[in-house]
Amino acid sequence: MESYRAAGAPALIKCSMLECAMCSGLDLPIRMELERLARIRRFHAGETVLGEQETVTSVGNVVAGILRMQKTLLDGRQQIVGLLLPHDMFGRVFTSVSHVAIEAATDATLCCYNRVNFEELIKRHSELEHRVLRSVAHELDAAQDWMLLLATQTVTERVATFLLLLWRRARQQENMRKKSPQIVEVPISRKDVASYLGTTVESVSRSIQSMVRGNAISIVDTTHIQIENLGLLLELSGRDRSDFHEGTERRARTG
Amino acid sequence: MESYRAAGAPALIKCSMLECAMCSGLDLPIRMELERLARIRRFHAGETVLGEQETVTSVGNVVAGILRMQKTLLDGRQQIVGLLLPHDMFGRVFTSVSHVAIEAATDATLCCYNRVNFEELIKRHSELEHRVLRSVAHELDAAQDWMLLLATQTVTERVATFLLLLWRRARQQENMRKKSPQIVEVPISRKDVASYLGTTVESVSRSIQSMVRGNAISIVDTTHIQIENLGLLLELSGRDRSDFHEGTERRARTG
DNA sequence: CGAGCAATTGAACGCTGTCAACCCGAGTGG
DNA sequence: CCACTCGGGTTGACAGCGTTCAATTGCTCG
Numbered sequence: 001m002e003s004y005r006a007a008g009a010p011a012l013i014k015c016s017m018l019e020c021a022m023c024s025g026l027d028l029p030i031r032m033e034l035e036r037l038a039r040i041r042r043f044h045a046g047e048t049v050l051g052e053q054e055t056v057t058s059v060g061n062v063v064a065g066i067l068r069m070q071k072t073l074l075d076g077r078q079q080i081v082g083l084l085l086p087h088d089m090f091g092r093v094f095t096s097v098s099h100v101a102i103e104a105a106t107d108a109t110l111c112c113y114n115r116v117n118f119e120e121l122i123k124r125h126s127e128l129e130h131r132v133l134r135s136v137a138h139e140l141d142a143a144q145d146w147m148l149l150l151a152t153q154t155v156t157e158r159v160a161t162f163l164l165l166l167w168r169r170a171r172q173q174e175n176m177r178k179k180s181p182q183i184v185e186v187p188i189s190r191k192d193v194a195s196y197l198g199t200t201v202e203s204v205s206r207s208i209q210s211m212v213r214g215n216a217i218s219i220v221d222t223t224h225i226q227i228e229n230l231g232l233l234l235e236l237s238g239r240d241r242s243d244f245h246e247g248t249e250r251r252a253r254t255g
Numbered sequence: 256m257e258s259y260r261a262a263g264a265p266a267l268i269k270c271s272m273l274e275c276a277m278c279s280g281l282d283l284p285i286r287m288e289l290e291r292l293a294r295i296r297r298f299h300a301g302e303t304v305l306g307e308q309e310t311v312t313s314v315g316n317v318v319a320g321i322l323r324m325q326k327t328l329l330d331g332r333q334q335i336v337g338l339l340l341p342h343d344m345f346g347r348v349f350t351s352v353s354h355v356a357i358e359a360a361t362d363a364t365l366c367c368y369n370r371v372n373f374e375e376l377i378k379r380h381s382e383l384e385h386r387v388l389r390s391v392a393h394e395l396d397a398a399q400d401w402m403l404l405l406a407t408q409t410v411t412e413r414v415a416t417f418l419l420l421l422w423r424r425a426r427q428q429e430n431m432r433k434k435s436p437q438i439v440e441v442p443i444s445r446k447d448v449a450s451y452l453g454t455t456v457e458s459v460s461r462s463i464q465s466m467v468r469g470n471a472i473s474i475v476d477t478t479h480i481q482i483e484n485l486g487l488l489l490e491l492s493g494r495d496r497s498d499f500h501e502g503t504e505r506r507a508r509t510g
Numbered sequence: 511c512g513a514g515c516a517a518t519t520g521a522a523c524g525c526t527g528t529c530a531a532c533c534c535g536a537g538t539g540g
Numbered sequence: 541c542c543a544c545t546c547g548g549g550t551t552g553a554c555a556g557c558g559t560t561c562a563a564t565t566g567c568t569c570g
Binding site for chain 1: 329332334337347349350354355378384385387388389391392394395396398399400401403407408493495
Binding site: 154155199200202203206222 | 557558559560567
């Protein structure tokens with residue numbers, strides 16, 4: 001864990017004011033203990049938060065910005081195995097050595113807790129462990145879904161799925177603000193998109209351009225893509241509509 | 256959850272006698288409660304334990320045999336996103352709808368608990384939730400490692416990695432029995448191997464044969480493969496030696 | 511304005527999926 | 541006992557998607 005901290009930034013702040021996922025909604029006594037442990041850290045894009053196979057000293061959650069979790073093979077090939085967005089937890093409790101590297105994909109602000117202290121807190125407050133479990137379970141779902149994507153889908157399908165993922169996420173945010181965005185922001189570089197999708201920047205570019213020619217999307221600028229035909233984009237993704245409409249849980253047979 | 260049960264098999268048994276992962280080492284009172292909930296179920300190879308997007312009514316752990324977790328795309332393409340071996344937990348607590356299908360890859364025996372009852376038990380005994388967390392975290396590590404494999408490695412590398420995985424697992428078991436096996440058993444069909452590795456049976460076959468020609472392995476029979484040159488197989492896998500030697504945790508810098 | 515990086519475009523090669531034929535062992539029935 | 545069938549596995553030929561290498565464009569920043 002690097003110790004970068006923006007000059008002048010307060011080392012200790014009221015976590016509850018940030019409404020972070022870790023502590024919001026918790027009982028006041030637990031929250032006060034959490035606040036005592038909380039340290040705000042800022043990272044610039046490209047900086048390493050935690051190295052692969054490094055000892056995990058801190059856990060916490062993303063306040064702002066995006067982190068990438070990635071793994072690297074001996075010969076340098078690497079793959080992004082997960083993105084961490086604001087509110088997501090990072091780090092792994094009850095595990096000394098990390099199996100992924102965590103880096104800042106954009107400038108990022110993190111709310112960190114000393115891992116050992118946090119684990120002690122967990123032992124006294126099972127509600128905290130429950131939250132960690134939910135977080136890890138959610139990550140597992142995402143990872144398994146991505147395995148399906150990486151193993152069976154074409155590059156164009158992957159790109160379409162990724163765009164729809166960004167769209168859904170934005171829609172969730174915007175729904176609260178009563179907007180209907182057709183322009184999705186791609187908050188990370190093409191290189192990171194490619195690495196996340198298990199392909200190359202060239203292939204991503206080609207897929208995007210082919211979807212532009214197919215009138216599914218259009219390009220506003222490098223980081224903003226307009227959805228011209230949502231249905232078509234859905235078809236191109238090869239995914240089920242419900243994959244992008246949270247809350248529409250279907251059930252097959254009743255066990 | 257299908258209700259197949261071998262005729263004459265006892266519906267209720269002493270779970271502690273099975274030394275299952277869920278209950279072994281737990282305090283006696285919790286274990287007794289678990290035993291009361293436990294139901295042994297048997298499945299034949301190919302049977303569905305839990306359908307994709309089906310309501311999760313049971314959780315538990317594998318007693319014998321192998322389960323596959325898989326996901327299916329609209330057009331039928333499917334991918335095995337995890338294998339469940341004896342002692343592994345299956346099912347997902349605190350989640351009503353499953354995101355994966357669970358099927359028996361071989362004849363299998365499961366120790367099942369009603370999910371809701373199990374969740375109640377969890378709320379009273381945090382040690383149980385801790386075990387679930389460890390299990391899910393372990394699954395997540397495996398999933399992320401497999402993402403790296405699927406996205407960046409060649410089919411031959413994947414096959415080599417898979418063989419070494421089986422080898423390591425066998426070695427762990429055998430180490431206790433003081434044996435040194437050079438023959439690994441492939442406990443699932445070529446089709447399942449291919450689906451787990453994100454490829455086809457043809458490519459798996461070709462990779463195996465090419466490794467035979469390269470004197471890395473030799474074929475005893477369809478389900479038994481002899482490792483002729485472990486170092487060569489490791490090279491072919493493109494993996495780090497430590498990936499297959501549990502307990503050799505390295506640390507980079509000290510945080 | 512030039513340097514440098516990101517993104518796009520083009521061309522060629524190669525891995526691997528697809529389709530097909532073949533082999534083989536197990537189970538079946540005459 | 542043998543012919544037949546069937547499913548799983550292997551092998552071969554071939555095409556296509558996507559990577560690789562290379563060149564070009566466009567944008568940002570000093």
